[in-house]
Amino acid sequence: MKTKLLAAFAAASVLALAGCSGGDEVGDVSLGLFTLKDIKINTFQDPKVPGVTCHVASIEANLSLADPSDSSVSCRQTGEITPEMIASIDRTKSGEVVFTKSKSILLKTMKIRRIYDAETQTLLYISYSTKETTGSFKHSLSTIPLWGTAAWENRPPVPAKSM
Numbered sequence: 001m002k003t004k005l006l007a008a009f010a011a012a013s014v015l016a017l018a019g020c021s022g023g024d025e026v027g028d029v030s031l032g033l034f035t036l037k038d039i040k041i042n043t044f045q046d047p048k049v050p051g052v053t054c055h056v057a058s059i060e061a062n063l064s065l066a067d068p069s070d071s072s073v074s075c076r077q078t079g080e081i082t083p084e085m086i087a088s089i090d091r092t093k094s095g096e097v098v099f100t101k102s103k104s105i106l107l108k109t110m111k112i113r114r115i116y117d118a119e120t121q122t123l124l125y126i127s128y129s130t131k132e133t134t135g136s137f138k139h140s141l142s143t144i145p146l147w148g149t150a151a152w153e154n155r156p157p158v159p160a161k162s163m
Contacts, residue, residue: 026055037061046098046114046125048089051079052144054125056099058110071110073127075142081149091116098125121146121153 027041040060046052058071090096095115102109115124123146128139146152 049085051081053078072140075125081151086151
């Protein structure tokens with residue numbers, strides 16, 4: 001009885017994980033014949049700055065209840081970025097989460113957070129795991145300067161900081 005219950009729970013968990021991914025999958029790269037792990041590539045547009053498109057690569061292990069924490073994010077300007085868009089985003093130092101993907105039934109999640117650097121007028125997108133793995137939290141960073149967009153504010157250049 002316990003074996004059947006455990007098998008049913010495992011099957012339900014795998015199905016639940018399949019429905020927890022965010023964004024649209026645009027790539028699937030096998031890591032080899034003798035592994036059940038693949039690199040999945042998702043794409044998404046920033047919900048408040050639709051002129052930004054991000055691609056996220058992460059490892060997913062088929063038939064596993066926990067995927068590795070490694071991920072990579074790359075974001076680019078793919079459309080107009082307006083002052084109204086920048087005015088609508090969270091401008092605190094912690095920014096806001098713009099993408100979430102479940103990596104485990106045990107509360108491990110991959111998130112992408114947007115942070116605005118007002119001094120350099122740059123959007124930062126950081127991908128990170130909410131669970132420590134082998135002594136560190138895995139993360140990746142991508143930046144989009146607003147230079148050349150309608151959102152760029154003309155002001156004196158930022159002076160270089162001396163060390």
